[in-house]
Amino acid sequence: MKMKTTLQYAALLCAFAGATSAQTVRVANQGDALSMDPHSLNESLQLSVTSNVYEPLVGRNKDLSLAPSLAxxxxxxxxxxxxFELRxxxxxxxxxxxTADDVxxxxARTQVEGSDMKSYTNDxxxxxxxxxxxxxxxxxxxxxxxxxxxxxVFIMSKRWCETNQATRPVDRRKGIENAASFRANGxxxxxLRERQPNVRTTFVRxxxxxxKIEGNVQEVVFTPIGNDATRVAALLSGEVDVMEPVPVQDIDRISNSPNAQAMVAPELRTIFLGMDQKRDELLYSSVKGKNPFKDKRVRQAFYQAIDIEGIKRTVMRNVSLPTGLMIGPGINGFTQExxxxxxxxxxxxxxxxxxxxxxxxFEVTMNCPNDRYVNDARICQTVAANLSRIGVKINLAAETKGTYFPKILRRDTSFYLLGWTPSTYDAHNAMNSVMSCPDDKGAGQFNLGSYCNPEFDKLTRAVQSETDKAKRMAMIKQAFDIHANDIGHLPLHQQSxxxxxxxxxxxxQRGDNYLDFKWINVNNTNGR
Structure with a gap:
């Protein structure tokens, strides 16, 4: 293992060779953006990366308040x-x-087959x-x-997409790629200067x-480094300037180092478990002829078998906030009550x-990424150990998000782990995208276990159009009570x-985990 890490580190040094100008910043993440197409995957890392190339009509300030962008x-x-008056x-x-034609x-492109952004424009x-x-x-x-x-919702060039046969987004569920997967025109x-998937992606000013670009960065080199030890070593040696996530066990080590610091803050993402509640028989279970997850008692048993405080203490090193809701503090609609x-x-x-x-x-397969969320695979391993104590055998299928997301987005799963940050910072986003009955227009697009309660859906639609804040909050509360009573999902925690x-x-550092290149400044007066 040590030799493997050393070889990975040597390869990393080679990858960064030549990228040493005073205004170059090197960014590393445990995973890669899976595509340069901003409509192909509704995943925050991909959207964070592509948001530096593409822009929406309405943007965000540093404090996450709304800001004029292309409008x-x-x-x-x-x-x-x-x-909307366009710029x-x-x-x-x-x-x-x-022009307006691009809008x-x-x-329209977000609403066609293959788009992962339908839940934003379904109404x-x-x-x-x-x-x-x-x-x-x-x-x-x-x-x-x-x-x-x-x-x-990022705006693409109509003419460029038509010229490059990219009028539809790539479909991550089917593995289809097109020009917008590897090239970009925002x-x-x-x-985008260079795209080498899973190796290196380079951006230039x-x-x-x-x-206005407030920062002084001329070039950004983004490199996926899956191995935690290699990623930390690259930061401490100065070969990487920014990296995330910091393994929770290395936060103090980095903060106490002479050349780097750990920036730790609450994130708006909630990590949760979902279960297939639609099929009459689970795809991956020892139970035949019926679906145990259709029984609320089974869902509740799974919930109460999970030692969330143990996960917080041993897996997350106390850098998490256990939750009973599908949204966390900072999201409109959250109540501590x-x-x-x-x-x-x-x-x-x-x-x-x-x-x-x-x-x-009984026996069931659990799907889990191993390079997307903080300690995601270890969380799943601990959940599996917890469930074994009540007689449930978990066959853990942990894999890179490059294969994990296409699989679960096809709903080819019985039991899975997922994280969600409401990008509107409002409960309606999670209600509409993650908790509503799936339809063909985008509602419930990420409700991958197809939890369904018509009364919940009715409240979701009402919340969307209600302008009276007190009435709206009351409806949100009622909807979350319904979901909690149903044990619709198994909320775990908000990671930091x-x-x-x-x-x-x-x-x-934005609370939605987006990294804006235009706000990065590098002081390289002492060299490297």
Whole structure:
């Protein structure tokens, strides 16, 4: 193992050879962005990376408040119509002008087969071009948080996509690729120069950018380094300037080092477990002829068999916040009153299983990534050990997110781990995307176990259009009570952000785990 790590480190040094200019910053992550197509995968690392190349109509400031981006202003002209004034003089990286036609094209592109962004635009009825720099977006019902939702919808060039046969997003479920998987043509502050999947991706400053780039970085080299020890060694040696996640056991070591520091802060992501509640027979289980997860007693038994405090203490090194909700603090709709977990009770869980007809437990496969969330594989291993105490045998299938996401997004799973950050910072996002009954328009697109409660869905639609804050909060509370009573999912915890950053580098750490290249400054006066 030590030799393998040494060889990986040597390869890393070679990968960074030549990238030593004063305004170059080297970023490492445990995984890679799986595509350069901003509509192909609704995953925060991919969106974080591509957000430096592509832009939405409405962006975010450093404090996550809304900011003008490709739209300079927006307003409601009726309860269901929003008008957006588009920024003039903006060019795509190939020099072509940005116009309303690109907005209409991009909004439509998010809604076609293969798009992973349908849940953001599933309630858009029509997008209309008023003139070259004005568009109207009409929704099926009043949608007061539409500008927040659009922060995740990146605008692509209609002409470039048509020329390069990339009018549809790549479908991660089918493994299909097109030109937009490896190339990019956005309006953002950085341009894609080189793309080597799972090896290295290089970005360079866009000299024709319409806005201000506060940082001094001319080049960003992004490299996936899956091995924790190698990633930490690269930071401490100065071969990497920014890396994440910092293994929880190395936070103090990095913070006490002379050349780097660990930036630790709460993240808005909730880690949870989902179960197939739709099929009459699970795909991967010893139980034949029926689906044990359709029985609330089984779901509750799994919930109460999980020692979440043990996971916090031994796996997460106390850098996590156990939760009973599918959203965390900082998300509109969160209340501490509701954030109560069912008690850890293995004996009670055994009784629930027996009452449900499984006195000896059963066998089921659990799908888990090993390079996406903080200690994701170790969390799954611990959950498997917890469940073994009540007679449930877990066949753990842990794999890289490059194969994990396509599999679970096909719903080719019986039991899985997932994380979710509501990109609108509002409960409706999680309700609509993760907890609603799946439909063909985008609702429940990431409800991969197909939990379904019509009353919950009714409240989700009402929350979307309600403008009275008190009424809206009451409906959110009622919906989360329904979901908790159903044991619709098994919430685990909110993980903490932990970035390792060179002391020569200044970055802005956003609560949604996005890294904006335009805000990075490198002070390299002393060399490397």
């Amino acid at each position: 300079t202003s927006w307003k409601q002209t009726s309860p269901t119509v929003w008008r 003039k003089g903006v060019q795509f990286h190939d020099g072509s002008p940005f 209409l094209f991009s909004m 858009v009825k029509q997008v209309r071009k008023v003139d070259d720099h004005t568009v109207e977006i009409e929704t099926n019902a009043p949608f007061p948080i539409l500008p927040d939702v659009l922060t995740q 309006t953002g502050p950085y341009r 866009n000299g024709n950018y319409w806005g 509701q954030n109560k977990r069912l008690p850890y009770d293995p004996d009670g869980a055994k009784k629930l299983l027996a009452d449900a007809g499984y006195p000896n437990g 952000l932990a970035w390792g950053v060179s002391k020569k580098v200044k970055v802005v």
